[in-house]
Structure formats: C-alpha cells, structure tokens
Amino acid sequence: MSSVSVPAEERPGLLRRxxxxxxxxxxxxxxxxxxxxxxxxxxxxxFFLVGGLEALLIRSQLAQPNxxxxxxxxxxxxxxxxxxxxxxxxxxxxxAAFLNYMIPLMIGARDVAFPRLNAFSYWLFLFGGLFLYSxxxxxxAPNGGxxxxxxxxxxxPSPGMTFYALGLLLAGIASTAGAINLGVTVLNMRAPxxxxxxxxxxxxxxxxxxxxxxxxxxxxxVALIELLFDRRFxxxxxxxxxxxxxxxxxxxxxxxxxxxxxxxxxxAFGIFSEVLxxxxxxxxxxxxxxxxxxxxxxFIGFGVWAHHxxxxxxxxxxxxxxxxxxxxxxxPTGVKIFNxxxxxHGGDLRFTTAMxxxxxxxxxxxIGGLSGVTHAIVxxxxxxxxxxxxxxxFHYVLFGGAVLGIFSGLFYWWPKVFGRMLGEKLxxxxxxxxxxxLNLTFGPMHIxxxxxxIRRTYTYPASLGLTFWNQVATVGxxxxxxxxxxxxxxxxxxxxxxxxxxxxxWDGRTLEWMTSSPPPVHNFDxxxxxxxxxxxxxxxxxxxxxxxxxxxxxxxxxxxHPGGGGHEIHLPGPSxxxxxxxxxxxxxxxxxxxxxxxxxxGAALLLVGVFGWALEPSAE
Amino acid sequence: xxxxxxxxxxxxxxxxxxxVALALVVAACAPHASQDTLKPQGPYxxxxxxxxxxxxxxxxxxxxxxxxxxxxxxxxxRHRKGRDRMPAQTHGNTRLEIGxxxxxxxxxxxxxxxxxxxIWDLASKPPSNAINVTVTxxxxxxxxxxxxxxxxxxxxxxxxTANEMVIPxxxxxxxxxxxxxxxxxxxxxxxxxFAVIHSFWVPELAGKQDAxxxxxxxxxxxxxxxxxxxxxxxxxxxxxxxxxxxxxxxVTPQEFDAxxxxxxxxxxxxxxGTLAATGMQDFTGGQCIVCHAIAGIPxxxxxxxxxxxxxxSRGCFAGCLLDNQNADDIRRWLExxxxxxxxxxxxxxxxxxxxIDALVAYLMSLK
Numbered sequence: 001m002s003s004v005s006v007p008a009e010e011r012p013g014l015l016r017r018x019x020x021x022x023x024x025x026x027x028x029x030x031x032x033x034x035x036x037x038x039x040x041x042x043x044x045x046x047f048f049l050v051g052g053l054e055a056l057l058i059r060s061q062l063a064q065p066n067x068x069x070x071x072x073x074x075x076x077x078x079x080x081x082x083x084x085x086x087x088x089x090x091x092x093x094x095x096a097a098f099l100n101y102m103i104p105l106m107i108g109a110r111d112v113a114f115p116r117l118n119a120f121s122y123w124l125f126l127f128g129g130l131f132l133y134s135x136x137x138x139x140x141a142p143n144g145g146x147x148x149x150x151x152x153x154x155x156x157p158s159p160g161m162t163f164y165a166l167g168l169l170l171a172g173i174a175s176t177a178g179a180i181n182l183g184v185t186v187l188n189m190r191a192p193x194x195x196x197x198x199x200x201x202x203x204x205x206x207x208x209x210x211x212x213x214x215x216x217x218x219x220x221x222v223a224l225i226e227l228l229f230d231r232r233f234x235x236x237x238x239x240x241x242x243x244x245x246x247x248x249x250x251x252x253x254x255x256x257x258x259x260x261x262x263x264x265x266x267x268a269f270g271i272f273s274e275v276l277x278x279x280x281x282x283x284x285x286x287x288x289x290x291x292x293x294x295x296x297x298x299f300i301g302f303g304v305w306a307h308h309x310x311x312x313x314x315x316x317x318x319x320x321x322x323x324x325x326x327x328x329x330x331x332p333t334g335v336k337i338f339n340x341x342x343x344x345h346g347g348d349l350r351f352t353t354a355m356x357x358x359x360x361x362x363x364x365x366x367i368g369g370l371s372g373v374t375h376a377i378v379x380x381x382x383x384x385x386x387x388x389x390x391x392x393x394f395h396y397v398l399f400g401g402a403v404l405g406i407f408s409g410l411f412y413w414w415p416k417v418f419g420r421m422l423g424e425k426l427x428x429x430x431x432x433x434x435x436x437x438l439n440l441t442f443g444p445m446h447i448x449x450x451x452x453x454i455r456r457t458y459t460y461p462a463s464l465g466l467t468f469w470n471q472v473a474t475v476g477x478x479x480x481x482x483x484x485x486x487x488x489x490x491x492x493x494x495x496x497x498x499x500x501x502x503x504x505x506w507d508g509r510t511l512e513w514m515t516s517s518p519p520p521v522h523n524f525d526x527x528x529x530x531x532x533x534x535x536x537x538x539x540x541x542x543x544x545x546x547x548x549x550x551x552x553x554x555x556x557x558x559x560x561h562p563g564g565g566g567h568e569i570h571l572p573g574p575s576x577x578x579x580x581x582x583x584x585x586x587x588x589x590x591x592x593x594x595x596x597x598x599x600x601x602g603a604a605l606l607l608v609g610v611f612g613w614a615l616e617p618s619a620e
Numbered sequence: 621x622x623x624x625x626x627x628x629x630x631x632x633x634x635x636x637x638x639x640v641a642l643a644l645v646v647a648a649c650a651p652h653a654s655q656d657t658l659k660p661q662g663p664y665x666x667x668x669x670x671x672x673x674x675x676x677x678x679x680x681x682x683x684x685x686x687x688x689x690x691x692x693x694x695x696x697x698r699h700r701k702g703r704d705r706m707p708a709q710t711h712g713n714t715r716l717e718i719g720x721x722x723x724x725x726x727x728x729x730x731x732x733x734x735x736x737x738x739i740w741d742l743a744s745k746p747p748s749n750a751i752n753v754t755v756t757x758x759x760x761x762x763x764x765x766x767x768x769x770x771x772x773x774x775x776x777x778x779x780x781t782a783n784e785m786v787i788p789x790x791x792x793x794x795x796x797x798x799x800x801x802x803x804x805x806x807x808x809x810x811x812x813x814f815a816v817i818h819s820f821w822v823p824e825l826a827g828k829q830d831a832x833x834x835x836x837x838x839x840x841x842x843x844x845x846x847x848x849x850x851x852x853x854x855x856x857x858x859x860x861x862x863x864x865x866x867x868x869x870x871v872t873p874q875e876f877d878a879x880x881x882x883x884x885x886x887x888x889x890x891x892x893g894t895l896a897a898t899g900m901q902d903f904t905g906g907q908c909i910v911c912h913a914i915a916g917i918p919x920x921x922x923x924x925x926x927x928x929x930x931x932x933s934r935g936c937f938a939g940c941l942l943d944n945q946n947a948d949d950i951r952r953w954l955e956x957x958x959x960x961x962x963x964x965x966x967x968x969x970x971x972x973x974x975x976i977d978a979l980v981a982y983l984m985s986l987k
Contacts, residue, residue, distance in 0.1 A: 072962040152816040286716075313838075327729075379738045455856070465652050466653060549706050
C-alpha cells in the first residue's frame with residue numbers, strides 16, 4: 001500500500017509507480033475499483049453493441065426462407081460469436097462492472113482486496129475479447145457454437161475453434177482472478193458491524209457468483225485445454241475413432257455451463273432485490289429466505305448439468321435423476337419471485353425507469369422460468385432440445401431477466417457512478433421498446449421450436465411453414481435495437497450534462513448512497529459503522545409507535561459526507577504491471593497459434609509484469 | 621416519479637391484451653408446419669405430447685397467478701400523486717415463506733410422477749414384431765440399414781438406403797442411432813466427412829436422440845397413417861447442419877412388403893445401347909464407384925457415399941434437398957454438389973454435359 005500523498009520524487013528504486021489519478025493515462029494504470037468498474041462497464045457495453053449487431057444479422061438472415069444475406073460458413077461464425085459475446089464479453093463483465101464498483105461501496109470498504117489483481121482481471125478480459133474478435137481477420141472466427149461440441153469443434157479446419165479455446169482460457173483466468181478478489185473482498189473487508197445478515201442482497205448474490213466462478217471455471221479450463229491439445233498438439237481426448245470420448249466434452253462443458261447460467265442471472269436477482277425495496281419504500285420481504293434461496297441455487301446449480309444432455313442417451317436412470325434435480329432448482333427460484341411480489345405488496349411503488357426495468361425483468365424472467373420447468377419433463381425435452389423453444393427459454397432468462405436487470409442497475413446506480421441522472425423520459429421509451437421487442441422476438445420462438453425449427457440453422461425452407469413467426473421475431477429484434485439506441489442517446493446526453501445528481505436521489509437504503517455522487521476516490525471519509533440491514537435507511541428513518549417510519553430529525557444522524565476529505569487515508573497506488581502481464585498472456589495465446597517465438601515473447605512479458613508487480617515499491 | 625400512474629398501466633394491459641389477441645388471430649391463419657411436435661402422427665410422439673400438454677396448462681395457470689398477482693400489486697400499490705404515504709415496514713413472514721416454498725415443490729412433485737413413468741416407458745424394449753433399423757449420421761446425410769434377418773438382400777448384405785426411410789404403418793420401428801465418418805471418401809476440400817455428433821429427429825413420429833460416433837442410442841418410432849414425415853438433424857454438426865434433412869415414408873404393410881421385396885433385388889441393368897447403359901459405364905469406369913455401392917455391379921461396394929442400388933425408388937437425396945424423380949435436380953447435383961449443399965463431401969468432377977445426361981438416365985432407371 002502506498003499513499004496518494006507521497007510525491008513521486010520521494011519514491012525509491014527503478015520500478016517507480018505511476019502516480020497520476022486523473023487524465024487519460026491514469027485509466028491505464030488505475031487500480032481504483034470505481035475506475036475499473038467503469039472500464040468493465042464501458043467495454044462490456046461496446047461488446048453488447050457488437051453482439052447485438054450479430055443478433056440483427058442472424059435475424060435478418062432468418063427473416064425469409066432460404067435467406068441469402070450470409071453463407072452457411074458466415075452464419076456459423078456469427079451465431080457462435082453472438083453467444084460467446086453476450087455470455088463472456090457482455091453479461092459476465094457487465095456484472096463484474098457492477099460488482100466491482102458497488103461491492104466496496106455497499107460494504108463500506110475503500111477498495112477491493114487486491115486492487116492490482118483487479119486491474120489485471122480487467123485488462124485480461126479486454127485482451128481476451130479482442131483476441132477472440134481478431135479471429136475474424138485471421139482466418140475465421142469460432143464457428144462451432146458457444147457450446148463447442150467435440151468432435152465437430154476438434155475437426156473443423158478453420159482456426160476459429162482454436163481462438164475459442166484460447167480466448168475463453170484468457171477470459172477464464174481473468175474471471176478466476178476476479179472471483180477470488182471480489183470473494184475475499186466480501187468476506188474480509190466489510191465495514192465494522194456489517195455481519196453477514198446485514199450484507200445487501202446484491203452483495204450476497206455477488207458472493208455466490210464468485211463462488212460459482214471459482215468452482216466452475218476450473219472445469220471449463222480442463223475442457224478447453226483438452227480441446228486446445230486435440231486441435232493444436234494432436235491429442236485425442238474427444239476423438240472416438242482412437243478411443244477418445246466426445247461425451248467427455250459435454251459433461252465438462254455443462255458442469256461449467258449450468259452454473260454459468262446462474263453466474264449470469266444471480267447479479268440481476270441481486271439488482272431486483274435492491275431496486276424493488278427502494279422504489280417500494282419497504283425492506284426486502286424475507287431477506288434471509290432470498291439470501292438462502294440464492295445460496296441454494298448456487299449449490300443445486302452444480303447438480304443439473306445433464307439436463308442439457310437428455311437426448312444424448314445417458315439412460316433412464318440419469319435422465320430421471322437430472323429431471324428431478326431440474327424440477328428442484330425451480331423451487332428456490334420461485335421463492336425469490338414470491339418474495340419480490342411480497343416486497344412490492346403494500347408498498348408505495350414509484351415507477352422510475354430503474355423500477356420499471358426491475359418489475360419488467362421479474363415478469364419476463366417468470367416466463368423463462370416456467371419454460372425452464374418444462375425442460376424437467378424429460379420426454380418433452382426429446383422434442384424440444386436443440387430447437388428454438390430452447391432459444392426462446394434462455395433468452396427470456398438472459399434477456400428478460402439478466403439484461404433487463406442490468407439496465408435496471410444502470411438507471412439505478414448511474415447517478416452514483418457519474419454524478420448525473422439518466423433521462424427518465426427516454427428511459428421509459430427505451431423500456432417499452434425493449435420489453436415489447438423482446439416479447440416479439442423471443443415469444444414466437446416458443447412456437448417455432450414446437451413447430452420443429454431447429455437451432456443453429458442458417459436457413460429454413462418455406463415448406464416448413466415457419467416463415468411468419470420468423471418475420472415477427474425479426475421485427476422484434478429491430479425493436480430491441482431501437483431501444484438500445486435510445487439508451488445510447490440517453491447516456492451520451494447525460495454525460496454531457498451538468499454534474500448535479502444528489503448523493504441520495506432515490507431515498508436509498510444501503511451504504512453507497514451515503515457518500516457523494518460520484519464518490520471520492522477513497523469512497524468514504526469515514527468508514528461507517530453498521531448497526532442494521534439497510535443501514536442508511538435506518539439512519540434516515542426511525543419508527544413511530546405504529547411501526548411506520550418517520551424521518552429522523554435533522555442533525556440527529558450522520559449526514560452523507562461530500563467528497564473532498566481523504567487526508568491520511570491510505571490507498572493503493574496506480575500500477576502499469578497488471579496491463580503488462582495481461583498483454584503478455586494474450587501474446588502467449590497468439591504464440592500458441594502462430595509460433596513458439598511469439599509465445600516466448602509473451603511469456604517473457606508476463607514474467608516482466610509479474611516481477612514488476614512483485615518488486616514495485618509499496619512506498620509508505 | 622409520477623408518470624408511472626394509471627395511464628401507463630392501462631396502456632400496458634391494453635398492449636398485452638392486444639398482442640395476445642393479434643397472436644391468436646395470426647396463429648389461426650399461420651400455415652401448416654410440417655415438423656410440428658404438437659401434431660403427432662404416431663403413438664410414441666403422441667405419448668410425449670400428452671405428457672407435455674397438461675404440464676403446459678399447469679405452467680399457464682402458474683403464469684396467470686404470478687403475472688396476474690404482480691399486475692394487481694403494481695396497480696393497487698402504485699404511488700399516487702400528491703400522497704406521500706410511508707408504507708408499513710414489513711420484513712417477512714415465516715409461515716408465508718414456508719408456504720410458498722412447499723407449494724411449488726408439491727406442484728413439481730405431481731408433475732414429475734408421469735414424467736418419470738414416461739422416461740422409462742420410452743426407454744423400454746420394443747415389441748417383438750418391431751423392425752430394426754440402424755440409423756447412421758454422416759456429414760450431412762442419413763444412412764439406414766435394415767438389420768433384421770429377413771432384410772437380407774440377394775447380394776448378401778442387408779437392405780441399405782439413404783435420406784429416406786421407409787416404414788410400415790401401425791408397426792413399431794426400433795431405431796439404433798449412431799454416427800460415423802465416411803470411410804475412403806475423396807472430397808472436394810480434401811477433408812474427410814468427419815465423425816461428429818448428429819441428432820436424429822422426425823418430430824411427428826418420435827422425439828430425438830443424438831447420433832454419437834461409437835455409441836448407440838435408441839428411438840421407438842411408429843406412424844399411424846401412410847404419408848411423408850419430415851425431419852432433420854437437430855445437433856449442430858458443421859457447415860450444412862441447417863439443411864441435413866431426412867424424411868420417413870410410411871406405407872401400408874402390403875406396400876412395405878413389396879418395397880422390401882424390391883430392395884432385396886440387385887440393381888436393374890439397363891438395356892445395352894440406351895443412354896442409361898452409357899451412364900452405367902460412366903459409373904463403373906469413372907469416380908462414382910469409389911464411394912457408392914450398387915448391388916449387382918462387381919466391386920461397387922463402397923460405403924463412403926449413399927448406396928444407390930434403388931436410387932430411383934426414393935423420394936429425396938442430398939440430405940433431402942433434392943428430388944430423385946426430378947432429372948433437373950439430379951443434374952444440378954452432379955454439376956456441382958457443393959453448390960447445393962455447402963461443404964458437400966462429394967467432389968465436383970467437372971463432368972461433361974453428355975456424362976451428366978447419361979448418369980441422370982442411369983440413376984433414374986435404378987427403381
């Protein structure tokens with residue numbers, strides 16, 4: 001730990017640390033969780049736009065039977081990159097953005113546990129994403145689906161699936177480091193008095209997600225390394241002709257892949273659990289049940305992977321067991337929905353855009369949850385798996401649930417992060433465009449799937465009778481795109497406007513609303529001592545005799561401190577070594593494809609980064 | 621925020637109702653889908669539908685209760701202008717929590733009982749009179765081998781066909797589903813047809829099972845009525861996955877017996893001097909024989925491409941993209957296979973128009 005108040009000239013040694021905390025270069029060396037959060041969010045949003053364009057390509061291709069916009073080879077790359085982008089380069093890092101920015105603020109900490117590791121995670125995620133996308137210019141993007149089933153993925157001659165294996169390995173290292181970092185932060189750095197049952201639900205869900213990441217990423221890592229070895233070094237893990245087993249990939253992939261679903265959705269559940277109480281002016285109903293159902297979803301999430309494989313022929317015993325476990329995981333999910341309903345019941349509901357996105361998110365997630373339960377009906381899944389019915393299901397979960405949750409979080413926390421409000425009018429226009437658009441896009445896909453439209457198909461003949469609903473879906477997808485465009489306009493005009501957001505614009509309940517908007521670099525002038533769940537609310541309101549909250553008299557509570565203090569507060573100094581190390585790892589990735597000399601250069605750079613990191617002065 | 625009041629909610633409800641009404645009207649007019657899982661044409665597909673539909677109603681009921689409840693709550697408890705009400709700070713209710721934990725669990729338990737029964741039912745052994753067919757997925761077409769002892773051909777092997785499977789109505793067909801590569805194929809792109817995972821699916825007759833190299837899965841299939849039933853590969857298997865189609869032709873038992881009798885015969889030899897006879901010479905003297913089998917022609921036993929012995933008796937070829945009875949379709953294929961089916965493993969041999977005419981005549985003679 002170095003002090004921001006120590007001038008650079010006094011720092012000893014060759015490996016002097018950068019000191020600037022403002023200006024362009026500071027973004028490259030920052031270890032401030034708030035700046036890293038913004039970097040994560042911005043990068044993820046750009047990838048969201050790219051993945052959205054890919055979605056529009058898909059929908060344009062399928063708008064007519066025998067579509068000619070894309071060739072089969074191009075379509076395979078586009079649908080694969082759409083999935084990879086939305087999962088690994090948008091929803092995951094966007095959740096990382098929220099968790100990075102908000103966890104320290106919500107638990108009353110000054111930063112995350114390992115600030116430089118945090119920067120390393122971000123840079124490696126960025127370089128991993130760029131690595132994946134560079135494949136478009138280097139012989140072809142991944143084309144075997146985000147699920148990358150072997151042996152199709154091992155035998156395909158284009159380099160795409162090698163980029164897939166290496167790109168996901170890079171992103172996986174980034175996520176693993178992030179998971180350890182944020183997990184330790186929640187476990188170790190809570191403000192005095194913040195016992196586990198005083199931790200906001202968003203932070204709880206964040207913690208569950210970090211645990212899921214820490215335990216599921218090693219599994220996909222094994223699978224990806226085997227895939228890489230099969231493709232690059234002539235091993236035969238998945239090659240049945242010489243005794244390998246193609247199902248090995250599927251088990252490994254889905255043993256990661258199903259927890260991954262909860263990695264994507266639980267942060268949104270956390271956002272619903274913050275936003276609904278604030279705009280209902282009531283505490284979350286059944287806090288402990290919501291927390292425990294989140295934890296149990298995390299555990300049971302590791303026990304349902306084979307429901308992705310009901311048609312694989314695992315036999316009736318396995319299909320029965322995984323059918324039942326799939327039904328069981330619906331229970332804790334249902335508990336959450338009932339608790340959100342009960343939270344709103346009896347409240348004073350203020351329909352801000354953030355609230356609309358949360359209510360809309362819950363309502364649309366319910367549709368995805370119910371279609372998910374039908375997957376537990378194993379024989380029905382023999383008909384539905386690999387059809388658009390599945391595409392409909394998981395888009396209601398991931399778009400209806402996770403993406404609407406993300407936008408709810410963006411509208412809710414935007415003033416805290418940028419010190420400016422987002423436009424409510426534009427926000428509502430965006431909300432309705434997106435909700436109508438998503439139902440037009442993904443609703444008809446249920447029908448298409450039941451009518452026999454397979455997934456991952458670049459075309460369909462008119463004779464299958466699928467044209468009409470495909471056209472509806474395409475119209476819907478452009479409606480969503482219009483909504484996203486409205487958000488971009490809203491965000492840009494907000495960022496150009498004056499910094500006039502109050503510290504607590506929503507009458508918030510949690511600690512992040514105690515500090516200024518945006519928060520000072522050290523978050524809190526004084527670390528708050530926590531006495532209750534919804535600590536900030538309890539500082540603002542006390543209960544009268546009938547149990548109704550009444551505002552605490554002025555001066556009786558601690559007031560939010562605007563920024564400007566920060567003397568004698570020790571903060572980690574900026575560092576460029578995380579960036580150097582991450583760049584080295586990316587070069588190793590290219591080296592594995594293009595030649596060992598490049599891998600050695602990358603490894604050397606990584607070593608320089610690691611040693612620089614270890615040896616740079618922690619001037620004190 | 622005030623604009624979340626009555627107007628928006630009413631609009632929202634109207635929107636939803638309008639959309640539902642529109643959807644129903646339009647759905648009623650939508651054309652018949654020919655791979656419809658909800659229009660089963662045999663007992664095994666029907667068994668799945670009759671399990672799924674009640675569950676769908678249960679889900680619909682839950683949907684109405686939950687979404688209706690949310691709509692009711694957001695209408696009733698919305699913030700009203702000019703009234704700064706501070707709601708009671710309810711923190712929870714353990715009885716309610718336990719209630720809504722147990723209720724969905726009970727519903728699910730009820731639903732899972734027939735589910736498990738059906739899982740085991742569909743995994744059971746076929747009736748003793750079932751016809752056994754081994755279905756093999758390749759990049760990108762399906763091969764069918766009738767493996768019963770009474771399905772031996774004059775040439776000594778089993779009846780083998782491709783793309784179109786013929787079955788009798790009213791009798792169970794027990795499919796053994798697998799996948800392999802096409803041994804010895806000479807391909808356009810220099811790549812073999814790889815042994816990858818496919819999934820065999822004819823929605824109106826049965827659920828799907830994956831076709832996995834070196835593994836065997838089973839499907840119980842039966843058709844009530846004669847007809848053509850469309851299907852396609854459901855597991856992503858590479859470039860032409862989207863057009864790896866298949867069809868099942870169900871015929872009456874008498875027609876099936878006649879079909880079997882014909883399939884057992886060696887291929888017809890065209891009259892000398894006809895165009896078809898020239899085509900046969902092109903077949904044996906050219907590259908065709910390297911990959912394709914035709915029973916009755918010496919050395920024409922290769923298994924890399926579809927068996928052509930009774931090519932003209934089938935309804936479709938090239939992954940069911942083309943029609944065997946259509947000379948132009950066959951010509952299109954022979955001119956450039958990859959132009960029809962991206963990545964097709966059959967190379968373009970740049971045949972002359974004369975050769976193509978002769979081969980078309982020959983192929984169309986292989987009844």
